[in-house]
Amino acid sequence: MTEVLSQDEIDQLLTAINAGDTEPEVFKPAADTRKIKIYDFKRPDKFSKEQIRTVSIMHETFARLTTTALSAQLRAMVHVHVASVDQLTYEEFIRSIPTPTTLAVINMDPLKGNAILEIDPAITFSIIERLFGGPGEGTKSQHELTDIESAVMEGIVVRILGNMREAWAQVIDLRPRLGQIDTNPQFAQIVPPTEMVVLVTLETKIGEVEGMMNFCIPYLTIEPIIGKLSTQFWFSSVHRGTTPENLNLLKEKLANVDVSVIAEIGSIQVPIRDVLGLRAGDVVRLNNVRAGDAFSLNIGNKTKFLCRPGIIGKKVAVQIIKKTEELEKEEFEELTAEGEEAL
Template sequence: MNEVLSQDEIDQLLTAISSGEIETESVTQVQDQRKIKIYDFKRPDKFSKEQIRTVSIMHETFARLTTTALSAQLRSMVHVHVASVDQLTYEEFIRSIPNPTTLGIINMDPLKGSAVLEIDPAITFSVIDRLMGGQGEGSKVNRDLTDIEQTVMEGIIVRILGNLREAWSQVIDLRPRLGQIETNPQFAQIVPPTEMVVLVTLETKVGEVEGMMNFCIPYLTIEPIISKLSAQYMYSSVRSGATTENLNILKDRLSTVAIPVVAEIGEMNLTVRDVLSLRAGDVIRLPDVRVGDPMTIKIGNRKKFECRPGLVGNKVAVQIVHRLEELGKEEFEELVAEEGE
């Protein structure tokens, strides 16, 4: 920020320069340094600050989902959160991770190319120990995974990828698939060493064991959707109206909601003493109900249809003969909420 000097300050500055206390070359040099911005043409920035921020927001959702999923599966306290999101070359990423480690090659369908999910050995062996019945202690010896341990980690990574799909759902319908697991970073050359990537670093804690998970996405893979990596796009997609796809999803989910359906012959009030004294063969006379009257079908606690009893094969059934009322939107929401409780 530029400051305006007073006359006294100007006089003091001129006096200092005249006496040799301040050299004019040093003043000029300081001013010139402020105008210089260092830029490395060998590793140009491919992602803007807004895009990096959007990627961070997406993977914060991924971290929350992964925390819940792993806590339930491992029956242990698990905490995952985004530590940083950076852009660097693929070679720098490979050099920054240990050898051996757990590297999952992820197919990012429908995007082209692959990504890499790297799990720190301490976290890997803690998860394996926990699933094998141990206390979740990490291995003190850094070694390759056995065939059984690799199979166990495949199941963990596949479960994690389900959370990744949900976290990316506002941007693209991602269908990530685990291709293979490598332990040597040199064998995971998915892009040229100088290719720029975005690296999402996730601090992970399983019980008392701490480590890192790194999700590396090449620029070539994410380039087709780079314009969608903005907060404005994500918020607009959230606010978009009820599209056909969203309606179909809602219908599919509502179709699995269980709601009790009861065929009611009639009702009457009885004291607790009368109910306790009921025995097999007793007859309860229902007021205002005749033999030929239709029964009432109640959905939840609302009367919806009239029906008549009968048989279908060897099973008791009812036949709907009349609709009593239309279930409004507000009533339906109240009904679903009551059943959810």
């Protein structure tokens, strides 16, 4: 805290200066400690650090899913991970990628506009060679994709887009669709050259071949959900997990899962010698089972229903009578009623 001089002290100081006993201190301007940040109005930053971090987290999930999908499809060791997430102009992105390359124009429904998934030529030709039965070492020659090679890459991109939908599920029910595949970056003008984009660079390795996959999303496309790209919203949505979008996505994925359904008449333990001696016409008496009793209908390894045997056309069938939960409820009510009567 600055010390305040009294009037007597001020008078003594002025007297000493006039008498020449002391020299006035040389004035030194205070050092300017402010940090100056250069801001380019032609290249404005539209994404905050927190939003960039959230985009990185989302695509780390996308990278893991893509690693699994490509490993299974190519039958090779594949590794995909997020190398960087940056914001730059669309012109800078177009200038940074080689020609020719694989440029997939992606429709980001329900968001407006398109995005671009660029796959390095080394990765592209390694995938094509692997799917055609080769070792997957790629090729050093650069050429535009043939019609057959384009069709192959379309299938790969469509498979990758399914992973993208799952990775974005906590933010929006994204339904990305492949529009077209180009090889010349100059033909893929989805936004003006000065428009800002977020660029997700995915380092990809297939066997011994290394390259990059770049996912370019314009700010105009992602602007409607920019408020959801925060760490707080991301983790709250992950822990919440009961939104209608999440439940619908979960139901959609479970709808195609195959499970075993077994109608069990009964059970009995017999020695293996008796099993080996069974012949057509032999009768096996089951424990505690009488003619006309209902069967147990098992889903997986759990009993879920009671059923009766029957025939539909020329096929054997069962008719479901009731759920086992309903049966347990009835038994519980009967036991409760008996207990009340005893009291």
